[in-house]
Amino acid sequence: EVQLVESGGAVVQPGASLRISCAASGFSFEDYTMHWVRQVPGKGLEWVSLINWDGEDTYYADSVKGRFTVSRDNSRNFVYLQMSSLRAEDTAFYYCAKDRGYTSSWCFFDSWGQGTLVTVSS
Amino acid sequence: IVMTQSPDSLAVSLGERATINCKSSRSVFYGSNNKNYLAWYQQKPGQPPKLLIYWASTRESGVPDRFSGSGSGTDFTLTISSLQAEDVAIYYCQQYYSTPPYTFGQGTRLEIK
Numbered sequence: 001e002v003q004l005v006e007s008g009g010a011v012v013q014p015g016a017s018l019r020i021s022c023a024a025s026g027f028s029f030e031d032y033t034m035h036w037v038r039q040v041p042g043k044g045l046e047w048v049s050l051i052n053w054d055g056e057d058t059y060y061a062d063s064v065k066g067r068f069t070v071s072r073d074n075s076r077n078f079v080y081l082q083m084s085s086l087r088a089e090d091t092a093f094y095y096c097a098k099d100r101g102y103t104s105s106w107c108f109f110d111s112w113g114q115g116t117l118v119t120v121s122s
Numbered sequence: 123i124v125m126t127q128s129p130d131s132l133a134v135s136l137g138e139r140a141t142i143n144c145k146s147s148r149s150v151f152y153g154s155n156n157k158n159y160l161a162w163y164q165q166k167p168g169q170p171p172k173l174l175i176y177w178a179s180t181r182e183s184g185v186p187d188r189f190s191g192s193g194s195g196t197d198f199t200l201t202i203s204s205l206q207a208e209d210v211a212i213y214y215c216q217q218y219y220s221t222p223p224y225t226f227g228q229g230t231r232l233e234i235k
Contacts, residue, residue: 044228045163045171045214045216045229047216047224047226108161108173108176109163112170112172114169115170
C-alpha cells in the first residue's frame with residue numbers, strides 16, 4: 001500500500017525558512033516523479049513543484065520560483081521542500097503527491113499524503 | 123491554462139444525477155496520442171484529494187462506476203449517475219497538458235438536497 005507521510009510543518013514568521021519532508025513507502029519510490037501541492041485552509045488546490053525520478057528535473061509554480069527548492073533522497077525514500085523568504089500567502093496545507101507515470105511524468109496524482117500545515121504569521 | 127468549474131456548488135437528491143462541468147482556457151487534447159490531459163479528484167472534509175478520473179474518462183481502480191468523465195478539447199463533465207450520501211465532497215478538475223504549471227479548477231461543492 002502506498003503511504004506518503006508529510007512532516008515539518010510549523011508556525012514561522014514572514015521571511016523565515018522551513019523545510020518540510022515527505023516519507024514514502026509501499027512503492028518503488030526511485031521510479032516515480034513526486035509533486036508538492038498546497039491548499040490554503042478552506043480554499044482550492046495549487047500545484048507547487050515537481051521533481052522527477054532521479055532529481056535531475058525540477059519545476060516550480062511562478063508563485064514560489066526562486067524561493068522554494070525541491071529535492072529527494074532515493075536511498076531513504078524522502079522528498080523535501082525547502083522554503084525560504086516565506087510570506088503570509090504561503091500559509092497552507094502542503095501535500096506530497098505521487099505521479100501516476102512509471103519512470104515518466106504524467107503529472108496527475110494517484111496518491112496523496114495527509115498534508116502538513118505551514119503557517120506564516122508574525 | 124485556466125480551469126473554470128461550474129457550478130461552484132450543487133445540491134442533488136439522493137439517487138439523482140449530479141453533473142459538474144470544467145472548462146479549460148485552451149485545449150488539453152493531444153492529437154498525437156488522442157488523449158485529453160484532464161483529471162478529476164474528490165476531496166472529503168479533513169482528507170486529501172482522491173483521484174477519480176484521468177485522461178478525461180478513465181476511471182481509477184476502485185472508483186465506483188456511478189462516476190464517469192466525458193468531454194474533449196476544452197469542455198469536460200464529471201457525472202455521478204446516482205448520488206450516494208458518501209459522495210458529498212468538493213470535486214476538482216486538473217489539467218496536466220504540456221509543461222507546468224498544472225492547474226486545478228476552483229472546485230465544486232456537492233451536497234445532498
